Amino acid sequence: MARRILLNLAAALALTTTSINAQSTGTGTQGQGLHSLFVASGKLFFGTATDVNNVNDAPYQAILNNPNEFGMIVPENSQKWEAVQPTEAKFTFANADSLVTRAKAAGQQFRCHTLTWHSQLPPFISATAWTRATLTAALETHIANVMGHFKGSCYSWDVVNEALAEDGTFREDVFLQVLGTDYLAISFRAAAKADPATKLYYNDFNLETTKAKADGAVGIVQLLQKAGVRIDGVGFQAHFTVGGTPSQKSLVATLEKFTSLGMDVSWSELDIAHKNMSTATSASALSQQASDYVAAVGACLAVPKCVGITVWQFTDKYSWIPNTFPGMGDACLYTANYTKKPAYFAVASLLASAAGNSTKTIGGNTTALSSTPVSTSAAVTLSTAGPSGSATTVPVEGAATSPVRSGGSQAFASQFGALLWSLVAVAVFLL
Ligand SMILES: *[C@@H]1O[C@H](CO)[C@@H](O)[C@H](O)[C@H]1NC(C)=O
Ligand SMILES: *[C@@H]1O[C@H](CO)[C@@H](O)[C@H](O)[C@H]1NC(C)=O
Ligand SMILES: *[C@@H]1O[C@H](CO)[C@@H](O)[C@H](O)[C@H]1NC(C)=O
Numbered sequence: 562m563a564r565r566i567l568l569n570l571a572a573a574l575a576l577t578t579t580s581i582n583a584q585s586t587g588t589g590t591q592g593q594g595l596h597s598l599f600v601a602s603g604k605l606f607f608g609t610a611t612d613v614n615n616v617n618d619a620p621y622q623a624i625l626n627n628p629n630e631f632g633m634i635v636p637e638n639s640q641k642w643e644a645v646q647p648t649e650a651k652f653t654f655a656n657a658d659s660l661v662t663r664a665k666a667a668g669q670q671f672r673c674h675t676l677t678w679h680s681q682l683p684p685f686i687s688a689t690a691w692t693r694a695t696l697t698a699a700l701e702t703h704i705a706n707v708m709g710h711f712k713g714s715c716y717s718w719d720v721v722n723e724a725l726a727e728d729g730t731f732r733e734d735v736f737l738q739v740l741g742t743d744y745l746a747i748s749f750r751a752a753a754k755a756d757p758a759t760k761l762y763y764n765d766f767n768l769e770t771t772k773a774k775a776d777g778a779v780g781i782v783q784l785l786q787k788a789g790v791r792i793d794g795v796g797f798q799a800h801f802t803v804g805g806t807p808s809q810k811s812l813v814a815t816l817e818k819f820t821s822l823g824m825d826v827s828w829s830e831l832d833i834a835h836k837n838m839s840t841a842t843s844a845s846a847l848s849q850q851a852s853d854y855v856a857a858v859g860a861c862l863a864v865p866k867c868v869g870i871t872v873w874q875f876t877d878k879y880s881w882i883p884n885t886f887p888g889m890g891d892a893c894l895y896t897a898n899y900t901k902k903p904a905y906f907a908v909a910s911l912l913a914s915a916a917g918n919s920t921k922t923i924g925g926n927t928t929a930l931s932s933t934p935v936s937t938s939a940a941v942t943l944s945t946a947g948p949s950g951s952a953t954t955v956p957v958e959g960a961a962t963s964p965v966r967s968g969g970s971q972a973f974a975s976q977f978g979a980l981l982w983s984l985v986a987v988a989v990f991l992l
């Protein structure tokens with residue numbers, strides 16, 4: 562066992578060193594971010610949620626608008642029903658339009674979110690005494706107008722969001738009360754009519770952790786398929802907690818329940834929150850978070866029909882977690898100050914490794930990632946120094962793309978820290 566771990570660590574170090582060398586020498590991954598590495602691994606996108614309240618933050622925008630880092634944008638709030646149809650007669654698209662315009666200018670795609678959902682509804686929904694006919698018409702009008710407005714700009718639409726209770730039965734909301742489960746087919750049918758080119762998704766949370774709920778979502782896919790209504794994919798929100806994230810194997814098994822039904826799948830709102838903020842910056846908590854991100858990203862890599870990942874904000878500065886779950890937080894890949902966290906480097910390293918494999922597979926070109934000989938003893942030393950030694954060398958932003966050892970002690974410390982975390986992450990992945 563010990564020998565196997567050492568071998569794996571040595572292999573991991575070789576991979577990690579290889580990918581960093583590749584970046585520095587321009588032989589494969591230079592200047593690349595999470596999106597371009599994920600694309601090189603055969604996936605469609607790595608993206609992030611954002612919204613209009615973030616536009617005046619220059620450091621934030623600099624990262625957001627880098628299409629190598631994020632190739633897909635999803636609005637956190639600006640396309641929700643209350644935002645785009647605040648009263649029955651009025652549609653307002655200005656905020657969402659500005660996000661679409663920014664994404665296009667940056668060379669990024671747009672994932673549209675969301676149409677039929679029990680939450681963040683405008684007041685007229687609860688103020689109206691709906692009948693089957695009037696609520697059907699209201700849903701169809703909403704979907705036709707909103708999807709019609711954004712037609713051609715959306716890679717996909719989250720048509721129905723969070724229809725399930727935790728026990729896998731349908732959530733008791735206005736749509737279920739008035740229309741029964743027919744509201745699902747009504748929504749997806751209206752969506753298919755409004756924009757035949759966009760992918761139509763069902764989106765929900767805790768499908769990854771709660772078997773009854775995942776079975777309920779399988780039931781939704783089957784219900785629509787049986788009714789002859791188009792559904793293309795299932796978005797798994799993937800709001801996880803540090804130490805509470807399912808294993809990669811378990812995540813793959815859950816995704817495959819849906820890909821076997823012909824669905825595309827994605828992590829649609831990925832973040833991994835610390836449950837105890839008093840220990841959130843400890844080396845072990847950061848290391849666990851990195852392992853958990855690697856499990857999630859690794860699961861998507863392992864499932865061919867997992868098309869992409871969007872994180873629900875990339876910086877702790879704007880994460881929804883502390884407001885919604887007081888006492889929890891630090892769930893994102895970047896700190897509130899825009900430094901890259903161990904989880905960022907672990908994910909980037911995993912993707913660089915996967916991209917290298919993919920290059921080999923696709924092109925049969927093994928020179929894309931030229932390897933550098935690494936002695937086993939170096940690997941052993943680094944592995945012992947890993948989690949504890951890195952607490953004081955939390956990497957600074959830019960370290961992964963400018964790995965110049967001679968660039969001063971801070972740059973070296975950052976690079977070294979990044980290397981250590983990458984090593985741990987890749988070792989966990991390989992084990
Ligand atoms: C959080 O961690 C601190 C320090 O280890 C501990 O004292 C405290 O009990 C923890 N709180 C919870 C809610 O677990
Ligand atoms: C962010 O910067 C402030 C001021 O420079 C510092 O006090 C704080 O610890 C930093 N926070 C993080 C998460 O790096
Ligand atoms: C890369 O390929 C090797 C050898 O086939 C494999 O063990 C490893 O898991 C792959 N890594 C990734 C990230 O796909």
Ligand SMILES: *[C@@H]1O[C@H](CO)[C@@H](O)[C@H](O)[C@H]1NC(C)=O
Nearest residue numbers: 588589924925926927928929
């Ligand atoms: C392999 O990739 C390298 C670097 O991109 C390139 O210079 C070389 O021509 C490629 N070889 C083949 C056989 O495609």
